[in-house]
Amino acid sequence: MAELPAPVTAALRRLPTPACAYVYDTSALRTAASRLRAALPARTTVLYAVKANGHPDVVRTMASACDGLEVASGGELDLAVRAGAPRIVFGGPGKTDAELAAAVRAGALLNVESRFEAERIAALGLSADICLRVNRAGVAVTGSHAMTGTPTPFGIDENQLGTVLETLPTGLNVIGFHLHAVSNNLDGTAHAAFIADAITWSITTASAYGVNLRIVNAGGGLGVDHTSSTSIDLAPLSQVSVPDGLELILEPGRYLAADAGWYATEVLDLKTTHGRTFAVLRGGTHHFRLPAAWGYSHPFTILPVDDWDRPYSRPAVTRTPVDAVGELCTPRDVLTRAQPVDRLRVGDLLVFARTGAYAWDISHHDFLRHPAPEFIVL
Ligand SMILES: Cc1ncc(COP(=O)(O)O)c(C=O)c1O
Secondary structure (H helix, E strand, O other): OOOOOHHHHHHHHOOOOOOEEEEEOHHHHHHHHHHHHHHOOOOEEEEEEHHHOOOHHHHHHHHHHOOEEEEOOHHHHHHHHHOOOOOEEEOOOOOOHHHHHHHHHOOOEEEEOOHHHHHHHHHOOOOEEEEEEEEOOOOOOOOEOOOOOOOOOOOEEHHHHHHHHHOOOOOEEEEEEEOOOOEOEOOHHHHHHHHHHHHHHHHHHHHHHOOOOOEEEEEOOEOEOOOOOOEOOOHHHHHOOOOOOOEEEEOOOHHHHHHHEEEEEEEEEEEEEOOEEEEEEOOOOOOOOHHHHHOOOOOOEEEOOOOOOOOOOOOEEEEEEEEEEOOOOOOOOEEEEEEEEEEEEOOOEEEEOOOOOOOHHHOOOOHHHOOOOEEEEO
16 A cells, blocks of 8 residues: 655545545656656657646646646646646647637647648638647557557548648648657557657658658657556656757656545445445545546555544444445446455545546546535645
């Protein structure tokens, strides 16, 4: 079980019962950003992917801890502008006319995802330097959510790239390629090879089509193992060579934010049915959907709460595997399966570390209309 940092424990101990909160630590965000920056080759720009955690304080912290922000909607664009991000890149397969106009107005660099999107930008009277997002023919990189080398709605099929470039509307100037390929890659050597290949491919392709290449955007995908304290080894990334005159953009979300968040919920009930013991929580997958979405068991740490002044006896279990389940009326509301505990009591808190990324932000908050957690920013 992960040890909890003292400021996180102190913040959780101040919560009223029934406790339920996310704690975000801005110093952990800054530490992750500087660790990543130190591992990257010269001429690399780091943009934080806001989709991982769009809490305004997180976004504001990352706008200054990184070189800027990657956004994927008008809402995220708004957040990035308000956070004063020095650089903004706007991607995503379904941009509306209003979002395209707002992005150009804000000086954001657009990752254009289709020929039709390019036509719409020009028809709206907008002119801009753009990157084209490409779904390459055969990118082999491990991780989840493969987005290229396979049929997906993301980017322009490599086979159609020539036609798109040859028929690009006037007013649009291609300065680079966006090649985000995968999420949560835990293999640093494979990721470095993917980035190096993205650079080589971009140079060759730009030269074939007469593109004046300035940017290669290799996206995000730096991995974190949510079931342990392991993360991708960054060391191989420093070996990637970025040629003079080229800018490599990386836009990680998970790697930068995961370790800056803790989700804590109070145990409301303990019960055993058909031989399994369940801790029912004041929270669940409507606050933290990742384990259910990805089908894994997220480990917890117990924060014991010794005070007990309620007018009923206190249920407890000892030396038994416990399933941590939420307050929703679905058997899929499960955060953890069969984690052994020495002792767990109603009123104790379960604390889930590594929940700063894709936790609250990807969850179905309104299902059953339970109250939201508190958000504590350190
Ligand atoms: C285009 C793009 N960039 C960056 C990211 C961030 O990826 P990660 O959080 O895995 O680093 C994503 C995630 O889906 C993405 O789609």
